Amino acid sequence: MPRLLTLAGAQTGPIQRADTRAHTLDRLIALLEQAARAGAQLVVFPELPLTTFFPRWFIENTQELDTYFEREMPNANCQKLFDRARELKVGFYLGYAELTPEGQRFNTAITVGPDGQILGKYRKIHLPGSVEPRAGSRFQQLEKRYFEYGDLGFPAFRGAPEWNRPVMGMLICNDRRWPEGWRVYGLQGVELMVMGYNSAAYDPNGGESESAELRTYHSTMAAQSNAYMNATWAVSVAKAGDEDGSGLIGGSCIVSPNGLVVAQAKTLADEVIVAEIDLDDCLQGKEKMFNFAQHRRPQWYGRIVDQVGAEAPE
């Protein structure tokens, strides 16, 4: 008997700095409702969809910085989304900037069940960018300044009974390019990876750079290949388009355990993609080609944990 689940990716267009929180939340709710009408039981939103991608600016004023962060989840600013989702019996993956009671800041994502309960929480481990601003740059990438490295590891968890209890994992943006995170989830039997991202479409400072097309290809390939090599379904969802003068790629996609794209966004705007998946499609890979118990040889993988940077032979 197949283990079916209908999934949606809710790509958003740009969320401008000037947009109100209430306006943005209404957009997310509209996407949720559209996905629910298409039968989706789980909706994946992007990384940091409640605000603009603020790490592109050097913000020295802590009060201003705090406006981008959530002190609890849910909170008054996004309760409406949680309420509407529970009403529709739809779960969701949501990224947000987290400020803990102890004053720690993380780039975080949660997965919420159809009953409104938080099923899993993840804090981004592979933070890109820098701590110090680059002098003379119009735009920064200051995730390493504004966030601490995730401290929860890669904790797989079970999805809701209504979803056939898939083993789920979460990643955020840059994490999706790092096979280590995928493999740690793979070693927990992941069947469904959910991920949001904000990825630059070009170098906003005009340096030598890849095209938006190449960057979208990399984004899709990272999802395809890591889904294949871990025999899991994956949903990878963008905030896209021209956000406050800085371009973001789209390309949100749903990918099978064979590494095939089964749905992909066509625009750089608010757009819902949907697929009905069978979680048991993971079995062929997990039992044959990627049967880890039969084929892995960890005694030769030591450098992966013993070493951070590369060390070339003489």
Add this chain to the structure above:
Amino acid sequence: MPRLLTLAGAQTGPIQRADTRAHTLDRLIALLEQAARAGAQLVVFPELPLTTFFPRWFIENTQELDTYFEREMPNANCQKLFDRARELKVGFYLGYAELTPEGQRFNTAITVGPDGQILGKYRKIHLPGSVEPRAGSRFQQLEKRYFEYGDLGFPAFRGAPEWNRPVMGMLICNDRRWPEGWRVYGLQGVELMVMGYNSAAYDPNGGESESAELRTYHSTMAAQSNAYMNATWAVSVAKAGDEDGSGLIGGSCIVSPNGLVVAQAKTLADEVIVAEIDLDDCLQGKEKMFNFAQHRRPQWYGRIVDQVGAEAPE
């Protein structure tokens, strides 16, 4: 100043069980000469190109099994290839079944420099298949029976001075689907990965199975994505076509550190693909997106070495 190197992949069509060793060697030499005429300084041959892919049969007679193995390298059976390569000042990657003086058997590859010296040796770590034959199957996959697991790790080495001394790594066939091996090489700064393969085009026993097209896509994607995620060039070369009644995919390719295919075989026969590459194209990835020293977080990768098989949450 660019660090240029002209590479070739020398895909072979099938090597039938009835083919003589001398005939097969002449085919390999012809491919080497064709590659040299096209300017290649390094030619990558497939996995086990000196014979048919014998692990598809259950061979109980040790004397018969031994005919597929090389007791030293080079030896009288393939000296002519080594001599011609040195004459042409062309290096090569060659796979072979190795029988050591101590009686150990490995699925092995070497890289030979333009002066005929062996620069590096690798023994396949990710052996697919099974130890015991599958009852009632027309074809087997008995690599786990005929070979011991590679015992040399993933040892990066420097290529020849004439090649601009790239940091090189070798993998064999199924290894290319395992991101762990790639990453161990990545952590040694690999700039050029060379790999040969024999991959089934379909399930010869007629089970539910992927198409040859999907299998070729997986093979190419494994090279593309792992080259990208480790910011390295890669050459992946097939033995292709209908070999002793069993189909092998082709799709030999040369892939850039951006994960783009720059040359790919079009046939399932003897075919040379060539590309001039700049090793310094690896720098952008190694210094930015995949700057391991800046971005990796090994304290969260422990399961990769602590665990062999998958362990799902309750």
